[in-house]
Amino acid sequence: MGESVYVDLFFLINFSMDFLCFFLTARLLHRPFSIPRTIAASVLGGLYADVALFFSAGRLLSLVIDVSVCALMCLVAFGERKKIRSLPFYILIYTAVSMALGGIMTALFQLFNRSSVFESVGETEGDGISVWGFFLLALISGILTLLGGRFFRKKTARTDAVIEVVYEEKRTRLSAMVDSGNLLREPISGKACIVTDLHAMEKILPREIILAAQKTPVTPEKISGRHANRIRLVPTNTATGHALLLAVRPEKILLHTEKGTHPIDAMIALTDLGTGADGTEALLPSQLLV
Numbered sequence: 362m363g364e365s366v367y368v369d370l371f372f373l374i375n376f377s378m379d380f381l382c383f384f385l386t387a388r389l390l391h392r393p394f395s396i397p398r399t400i401a402a403s404v405l406g407g408l409y410a411d412v413a414l415f416f417s418a419g420r421l422l423s424l425v426i427d428v429s430v431c432a433l434m435c436l437v438a439f440g441e442r443k444k445i446r447s448l449p450f451y452i453l454i455y456t457a458v459s460m461a462l463g464g465i466m467t468a469l470f471q472l473f474n475r476s477s478v479f480e481s482v483g484e485t486e487g488d489g490i491s492v493w494g495f496f497l498l499a500l501i502s503g504i505l506t507l508l509g510g511r512f513f514r515k516k517t518a519r520t521d522a523v524i525e526v527v528y529e530e531k532r533t534r535l536s537a538m539v540d541s542g543n544l545l546r547e548p549i550s551g552k553a554c555i556v557t558d559l560h561a562m563e564k565i566l567p568r569e570i571i572l573a574a575q576k577t578p579v580t581p582e583k584i585s586g587r588h589a590n591r592i593r594l595v596p597t598n599t600a601t602g603h604a605l606l607l608a609v610r611p612e613k614i615l616l617h618t619e620k621g622t623h624p625i626d627a628m629i630a631l632t633d634l635g636t637g638a639d640g641t642e643a644l645l646p647s648q649l650l651v
Contacts, residue, residue: 368411376407382462383438386455392439402438405430431456522645524555525615526629531565534617537643539650545630547593547608553627553646554595554608558634561642566609574607574631581607595630606630616649625649 380403387394409430418426432452439451522537535557545554559574567588573580581592593608608628616625627649634642 368414371414372407372411375410376403378459378462379403379406379434382455382459385458385462386451387439389458390451390454392451395438398438402434405437406434521641522650523617524625524643524645525613525617526557526562526565526611527613527615528565528609528611530612533562533564535561535642536640537645538641539647540644541647543644543646545595545597545606545646547595547628549593550628552610553649554606554630555614555627555646555649556606556630556632556634556644558642559631560633562609562629562631570607570609571631575633579605579607593628595628597630606632616645618650 380399383399383402384394386392387399417423432448435452435455436448440448522539523534524537525532525534537555540556543554543556545556546552547554559571563571569584570588570592573584579594581589581594584592591610593610595606595608597604597606608630610628614625614627614629615622627646634644
């Protein structure tokens with residue numbers, strides 16, 4: 362005995378799931394949500410699900426086709442010329458959302474089915490689920506997926522910025538990580554200090570300042586008078602004990618964030634960050650953000 366499949370209902374289910382996954386992906390990534398583009402991508406997903414019912418291919422070929430269609434759907438929903446390089450990331454997040462949503466729906470279905478919740482939502486057949494029951498299940502699962510994604514994002518999110526430092530008409534841009542634990546201040550002026558990798562500042566700072574900062578302890582007395590008035594010693598406490606950092610007062614520091622560009626009043630404290638800043642070149646005190 363064959364199995365009956367209603368292609369229109371199957372299309373509607375897949376369309377709804379794809380639309381919900383794109384919506385959740387956009388919300389989690391704080392991306393603009395385009396309803397027309399999302400509808401187009403979801404229609405593509407629904408049509409592919411119907412076509413796949415009538416055509417079969419080998420496992421490897423099916424996997425290649427599935428991945429290709431998924432990439433095409435994400436391109437339709439999120440693709441932009443300026444952000445085309447981010448498309449693999451969107452595909453990854455969309456896939457993760459789809460897997461999470463599917464897993465939550467399966468778990469909830471098993472839970473509700475045992476308690477006969479779906480019997481009051483609509484007519485079911487055997488161990489099946491009504492259309493209204495499906496949409497209720499999808500809604501609950503979508504909310505749980507969104508909440509879970511936001512919780513994970515808060516736990517793992519890192520705020521990054523770019524600072525532009527100007528010293529004697531030379532300038533350089535440095536990647537910076539916002540560090541709420543950086544409470545370092547220059548003791549005389551009270552200015553906040555941006556802890557910066559000294560190797561990243563070699564482009565604009567005189568060699569005598571870099572060499573003085575590399576010494577343990579630092580040797581500011583070897584810095585000529587031309588630059589000496591821009592130098593301060595900043596005491597710091599680290600896990601290995603007390604130390605002095607050589608700090609420089611540049612002519613200008615510009616902070617570049619998603620909110621725009623604005624000048625900040627701070628010192629540049631030089632040290633060898635190594636891998637301690639997760640690949641960035643500076644640790645920016647959180648109080649300098651506007």
